[in-house]
Amino acid sequence: MSNQSGHATDSCLCNTKMKFNMMGLVPGLRANEFVFDPMLLSERDLGDGDNNFFPSHFAPTKTPNKRESVKKIKGCKRRNNKENQHEIDKATNSAVEVDEVLAAGRPWLDADKTKLFTWLFGAEGDANFETHKKDPARIYKKMILILYTGCKSALNNNATAATVKGQITRAIKAYDMIIAFEKFTGGGGGGDGDLNSDGDDSDNNVIAGFESHLKGACSAGHAVGGLTAKVINQWYKLGWYDLFNDRLGKSLKITHEVACHSASAVSLDEIKGLSSDIEAPSAPPSSKKVKLPASHTVTEPKHKAATKFHTDTAASLSSLGEFLKQKAVMDDKRFMLVQEKATRNHKRDEQKRVQDERQDCPEMAKVVLSMDGASDETKAAANNYLLNLFTI
Structure with missing residues (x-):
């Protein structure tokens, strides 16, 4: 139990x-x-x-829960990994400068854009450019096959006709805005510095100059919305501007519309520059090429004595005087010939008149003698006239 x-x-x-x-x-x-x-x-x-x-x-x-602790630890690791990966991607992408106007989606490398623009707008791309005007969709597909098939660039070879079209469209838009910017600056509105220099200080000076002129262009109402100084500097340094300009237009540095900005404010830098030109002694020539900012006023060009022009003018005037003298002599001779011809014609007419009178008077005298109604005196005068003719 x-x-x-x-x-x-x-x-x-x-x-x-x-x-x-x-x-x-x-x-x-x-x-x-x-x-x-x-x-x-x-x-x-x-x-x-x-x-x-x-x-x-x-x-x-x-x-405390062991599973929850494990999950929290794993979640923290995943978040840390994502943040670290984000920092790595950010650092990697910072090496590839994204065009602020041309960027859309994933960034293109400058080498890809240069290859694309050269193939379509370069000196050897006449046939490609003409085809692009007639059938752009066909030329975009052709670009993919020729430029980016088998290569590792252009979005890791993921470029499509749509992405190529977007790049070309945005590039033309950027070029149009740079043209509008140059209409305001007169065709060279950069800052101090050499665009061909690799120094950071020079690039910063150029970009700073572009930024100041961009503000003025926006205030003046030019179509430069969305354009940045970095984009302008990039287009000049990589040669894209010259490439597009040779194909789509003529350089505004040769033919440009000079805008009048007499009412615009003068910056302190320009005033200091003018005062330094007047008072300070001339500085020694610099070995680095310096590009000065475009002035708001058009200065009068310095004229030189044109000695060759004066010599040619004197020779032309001498030849003209000699020609006028010869023409005057010929006109006098022509007048004398006309006058002599008129005298001869007058004499000939007078002789003809006399001959006609001599022929008409005897006939008239004969008619008078045969007239029954003529008086005796009239018949006697006609008879005497005939007698005189025969006696002569």
Whole structure:
């Protein structure tokens, strides 16, 4: 009997232990003591991981969860990895300057753009440019096949006809804005510095000059919205401006519209520059080529004596005088000939008149003599006239 009761007691304790284990409780060190162990809970009881891992029929005090700690550690690692990768990508992409006007989506390398622009707008791209005007979609596909098939550039060879079209369209738009910018500056509105120099200081000076002129162009109402000084500097340094200008237009440095900016404010730098030109002694010539900012007024060119022009003018005037003298002599001779001809004609007419009179008078005298109604005196005069003719 005692064995049966002991067996029943053990079975009851076993069942109770299994129930507590289902709730995550394990026996403690002391009698009738249970300690919560989250590792005994099933995935169903763990819930969504937001501290709701207790079963619905048991809600003990909140204790640290091993699974939650592991998840938090992994989440922190993933966030750190993403942040580190973002920093790496940012550092990598910083080496590739993104064109602020041409950028759309992933950036193109300058070498890709140069290859693209040279193939379409270069000196040897006449046939390509003419085809582009008639059938642009065909030329964009041809660009992909010829320029970027099998190469590692141009978006890692993921360039499509649509991306090439976007690059060409935005490049033409950027060129139009640079043309509008040069109409304001007179065809060379850069800052101090040499565009061909590789120095950072020189580039910064050039960009600073472009920025100041861009502000003036915007204030004057020129269509330069979206254009930046870095883009202008990039187009000049990489030769894109000359490439587009040779194909699409004529250099404004030769033929440009000079805008009148007499009402615009003069900066302190320009005033200091003028005062230094007047008072300060001339500085020694610099070995580096310096490009000065375009002035707001058009200065009068320095004239030199044109000795060759004066010599040619004197020779031309002398030849003209000699020609006029010869013409006057010929006119006098022509007048004398006309006058002589008129005299001869007059004499000839007079002689003809006399001859006609001589022929007409005898006939008239004969008619008078034959007239019955003529008086005796008239007939006598006619008779005497005829007698005189015969006697002569």
